[in-house]
Amino acid sequence: MTLFKSLAVVGPGLIGSSILRRAREDRGIAQTLIAADSNAAVLDRVRELGLADIVTADLAEAAKADCVVLCVPVGAVEAVALEMLPYMKQGAILTDVASVRGQLGPRISTALPTGVSYVPAHPMAGTEHSGPDAGFATLFEDRWCLLIPPANTDTSAIHKIEQLWKQCGARTRVLEDAYHDQVCAIVSHLPHLLAFTICDTADNLSDELRADVLEYAASGFRDFTRIAASDPVMWRDIFLANREILLETLDRFTADTKGMADAIRAGDVESITDRIARGRQIRRTLIANRQA
Amino acid sequence: MTLFKSLAVVGPGLIGSSILRRAREDRGIAQTLIAADSNAAVLDRVRELGLADIVTADLAEAAKADCVVLCVPVGAVEAVALEMLPYMKQGAILTDVASVRGQLGPRISTALPTGVSYVPAHPMAGTEHSGPDAGFATLFEDRWCLLIPPANTDTSAIHKIEQLWKQCGARTRVLEDAYHDQVCAIVSHLPHLLAFTICDTADNLSDELRADVLEYAASGFRDFTRIAASDPVMWRDIFLANREILLETLDRFTADTKGMADAIRAGDVESITDRIARGRQIRRTLIANRQA
Ligand SMILES: NC(=O)c1ccc[n+]([C@@H]2O[C@H](COP(=O)([O-])OP(=O)(O)OC[C@H]3O[C@@H](n4cnc5c(N)ncnc54)[C@H](OP(=O)(O)O)[C@@H]3O)[C@@H](O)[C@H]2O)c1
Ligand SMILES: NC(=O)c1ccc[n+]([C@@H]2O[C@H](COP(=O)([O-])OP(=O)(O)OC[C@H]3O[C@@H](n4cnc5c(N)ncnc54)[C@H](OP(=O)(O)O)[C@@H]3O)[C@@H](O)[C@H]2O)c1
Numbered sequence: 001m002t003l004f005k006s007l008a009v010v011g012p013g014l015i016g017s018s019i020l021r022r023a024r025e026d027r028g029i030a031q032t033l034i035a036a037d038s039n040a041a042v043l044d045r046v047r048e049l050g051l052a053d054i055v056t057a058d059l060a061e062a063a064k065a066d067c068v069v070l071c072v073p074v075g076a077v078e079a080v081a082l083e084m085l086p087y088m089k090q091g092a093i094l095t096d097v098a099s100v101r102g103q104l105g106p107r108i109s110t111a112l113p114t115g116v117s118y119v120p121a122h123p124m125a126g127t128e129h130s131g132p133d134a135g136f137a138t139l140f141e142d143r144w145c146l147l148i149p150p151a152n153t154d155t156s157a158i159h160k161i162e163q164l165w166k167q168c169g170a171r172t173r174v175l176e177d178a179y180h181d182q183v184c185a186i187v188s189h190l191p192h193l194l195a196f197t198i199c200d201t202a203d204n205l206s207d208e209l210r211a212d213v214l215e216y217a218a219s220g221f222r223d224f225t226r227i228a229a230s231d232p233v234m235w236r237d238i239f240l241a242n243r244e245i246l247l248e249t250l251d252r253f254t255a256d257t258k259g260m261a262d263a264i265r266a267g268d269v270e271s272i273t274d275r276i277a278r279g280r281q282i283r284r285t286l287i288a289n290r291q292a
Numbered sequence: 293m294t295l296f297k298s299l300a301v302v303g304p305g306l307i308g309s310s311i312l313r314r315a316r317e318d319r320g321i322a323q324t325l326i327a328a329d330s331n332a333a334v335l336d337r338v339r340e341l342g343l344a345d346i347v348t349a350d351l352a353e354a355a356k357a358d359c360v361v362l363c364v365p366v367g368a369v370e371a372v373a374l375e376m377l378p379y380m381k382q383g384a385i386l387t388d389v390a391s392v393r394g395q396l397g398p399r400i401s402t403a404l405p406t407g408v409s410y411v412p413a414h415p416m417a418g419t420e421h422s423g424p425d426a427g428f429a430t431l432f433e434d435r436w437c438l439l440i441p442p443a444n445t446d447t448s449a450i451h452k453i454e455q456l457w458k459q460c461g462a463r464t465r466v467l468e469d470a471y472h473d474q475v476c477a478i479v480s481h482l483p484h485l486l487a488f489t490i491c492d493t494a495d496n497l498s499d500e501l502r503a504d505v506l507e508y509a510a511s512g513f514r515d516f517t518r519i520a521a522s523d524p525v526m527w528r529d530i531f532l533a534n535r536e537i538l539l540e541t542l543d544r545f546t547a548d549t550k551g552m553a554d555a556i557r558a559g560d561v562e563s564i565t566d567r568i569a570r571g572r573q574i575r576r577t578l579i580a581n582r583q584a
Contacts, residue, residue, distance in 0.1 A: 124511050128575075144508055183504050184511070186494060191512035194486055197552055199571035201545045202478060212475050214577050216436055219416050219476070220483035220519050225578055227512050228571030236564045239556045250553055253493045254546065260489055261542055264531045272528045279491035279520030283420075285506050286517055 002027065003163055008034035008065035010080060012046050014126060015097050016071030017135030020051040022168045025137050029167050036062035045132045063087035067164070070096035074237035081108045081118075090115035093157050095164075097123055099234075100184060101148055101177040102241035109150045117157035121147045121165055121172070122180065124187075128229040141169035148180050181242050185249040189242055192235055193250065195228035294319065295455055300326035300357035302372060304338050306418060307389050308363030309427030312343040314460045317429050321459050328354035337424045355379035359456070362388035366529035373400045373410075382407035385449050387456075389415055391526075392476060393440055393469040394533035401442045409449035413439045413457055413464070414472065416479075420521040433461035440472050473534050477541040481534055484527055485542065487520035 007023060007030035009016040016035070023029040035052035036059055037043050047055050056062055063084040072080050077096045085108075088094060094112075098104060099122055108118050125143035127134060145165040149158050162172045175183070198221070202213050213221065239246060263271035299315060299322035301308040308327070315321040327344035328351055329335050339347050348354055355376040364372050369388045377400075380386060386404075390396060391414055400410050417435035419426060437457040441450050454464045467475070490513070494505050505513065531538060555563035 124508050126511070143510060146508070179501075182501065183508055186490075186497070186501075186505050187508050187513045188511040190493075191490065191516050193552060194490070194516075194549070195512075196568045196571040197548045198478075198483065198486070198545060199574040200548045200552075200567050201482075201541075202574060203570045204544070204548070205478070209474065209478075213478050214574070214581055216416050216438070216475055216479050217578050217581075218435060219418070219480040220487075221479045222578060223515055223519055224483050224486075225571065225575045227515055228568075229575035230568075230572075232565045232568040232572065235568050236561060239564060240559060240561075243556055243559075247553055247557060249493075250549070252496070253490060254549065256489045256492045256496070257486070257542070257546065260485060260492075261539055264535055265539060267532060267535075269528060269532075272531060273524045275492050276488045276520075276522075276524040276527050278495045279488040279517065280522075280524065282491040282494060282506070283517045283521035286509050286514060289506055289509070 002029060002031050003160060003167065004030040004066040006030055006032040006034060006065040006067070008036060008062040008068045009052070010036045010059065010062060010068065010070050010084070011072035011076075012037060012042065012051060012132050012135075013071060014130045014134040015123065015139075016069070017046070017049075017051055017132040018137065018139040019069060019071070019168060020046075021135055021137040022140070024051065026167055029164065030067070032065075034062050034065055042132055049132060051132065059084050060087045064089060065092065067093045067095065067160070070094070070098075073234050074098045074100055074241055075233070077104055078107055082111055085111050085113060085116065088113065088116045093117045093119055093160060095161055096120045099188070100238045100241040101181050104241075105148065105150050105177045117154045119147060119149045119153060119157050119161040121145050121161050122184075123165065123168075123170060125170070128226065130231050130234070138169065140165065143170050145170040145172050146180055147172055147174045148177050149174065178245070181245045182249075185242055185245045189238060189246050190249050190253060192227055192230065193239065193246070194253075195224045196235070198224050199228045294321060294323050295452060295459065296322040296358040298322055298324040298326060298357040298359075300328060300354040300360045301344070302328045302351065302354055302360065302362050302376070303364035303368075304329060304334065304343060304424050304427075305363060306422045306426040307415065307431075308361070309338070309341075309343055309424040310429065310431040311361060311363070311460060312338075313427055313429040314432070316343065318459055321456065322359070324357075326354050326357055334424055341424060343424065351376050352379045356381060357384065359385045359387065359452070362386070362390075365526050366390045366392055366533055367525070369396060370399055374403055377403050377405060377408065380405065380408045385409045385411055385452060387453055388412045391480070392530045392533040393473050396533075397440065397442050397469045409446045411439060411441045411445060411449050411453040413437050413453050414476075415457065415460075415462055417462070420518060422523050422526070430461065432457065435462050437462035437464050438472055439464055439466045440469050441466065470537070473537050474541075477534055477537045481530060481538050482541050482545060484519055484522065485531065485538070486545075487516045488527070490516050491520045
């Protein structure tokens, strides 16, 4: 028996096409795979790659699936959900993979028809690439997938979405919306903000200096730019959706930066060494956690 | 004919032992390899690894080499140079691999005996590890090595140090002290400062949140911690030696961060996207430069 009779992925880009690829390999996930997108070129490519049994631009048709996974950009999740919910079946599950919760939970919850569950799940995996060609079946292998179901969600629906992600290779955990956004602010959103900004700072240098910085980038700068290569629209949406928590996290970081700058300015050898040594300690813990 | 009759590496740690390993493989670099260090345990290990023909704690003995390469921490370079210079031979070359110039150039220049040249050269290569076991012969392969000779340095001495680094696999370029420090401030020192600081910020979180951040670190944070694992003393020295330029670079970065925060706070979609898109552009240039 398969987990779902039919599974629809809306927005078969990096994340969506990775789910489809996995479900194509593991036919225990769903009997019928459906891919839907607003972009005809994306749908053509999904057909060429043979990623789904049904490929459609019709969201109402895709909404008939037993499980609907929204893999559209964060900024589009709410609108696409509201468009599809009226067409969803009794007992069906709506989920999305958005990297930030913000107000998505309460907004979508209030629009749920009775008998339809909403169990969003954020896979902590990705690359800096996007589109249907960027996905791969092992993207979620050994990575975390954080479930953020609204309070009072049907537990069997939660179990099914946990099972979906386990069959995709991920480990799952259930968190609350605001806590999820706080963890992601420091794990992911702040590092991305800093990476984008250091690129800006480099970009603002005189032409000669900028050219040399790019030439000698290997000594640290390069590591920041990899994550700065990510999709601008996706990250703009994430920053806006997690605005409050992100800005508060940035404030703390800025205060810590000022602390380091003051220590350097004052030549406070002990304070500088102590601040640096904590980086090493954090790194060691990561290695112990098998996260590095 | 070898480039040097004898080559002495003082401080055979990550960088120093990598030079020795390379010179042991490519006997065109020097006939006799000498390793000197103030730490007896380091010398024992260098003997066990068979990295040099002569292994000594006596800096005056090592100073007799045709080329003396100081691979000690930035903060120790000046003192070790001043200790060794009186013992150096006519026609010999002193060099160091310090990651930052600061006042090293003028200070060491004034102490040079006639007939001895000073040609510091900073290899833009490294890892977060240190000590004689951390080195490897290919560390400098295809990496830049920046030469920063004081004005009026004998050009044949500059050529010899260029040749040394070419034989180590590196590409070389000559820069001025202050310009070198400015490039390194943004390429290397600022990224390290930010990486250390984000670890501090994580370390300051509540226990629960910190534990979760470390658990889910894979989504960006992890990339920052790799460079934060570097040696505290080395980086303390670098930050202090490049204090002015680094703090000025940090000020610009902080202003750019504030610009991004203001755009997020105001929901200025265009400005956010534009700032992020520049990260992508910088990354593309790096790939085109074969630096990514
Ligand atoms: N990338 C990551 O690292 C990562 C990690 C975890 C979670 N996520 C989440 O995954 C989601 C998708 O990200 P991704 O990286 O997979 O993006 P992606 O590769 O750009 O894929 C998104 C797909 O959605 C389509 N789309 C956009 N608006 C739509 C709409 N209104 N209706 C239907 N389809 C629409 C896009 O078409 P177009 O080509 O026309 O835009 C594209 O095919 C986001 O919510 C993101 O937060 C991403
Ligand atoms: N690591 C990088 O990424 C990198 C890149 C480019 C350039 N550099 C430069 O390379 C130099 C060395 O860095 P590294 O990473 O190779 O460090 P390392 O692995 O710690 O090696 C430094 C060696 O110098 C010894 N030492 C310390 N003080 C000394 C003194 N007063 N007299 C004699 N020996 C002394 C140390 O002994 P102990 O073990 O007793 O301390 C150690 O064996 C620094 O100037 C650094 O700026 C580093």
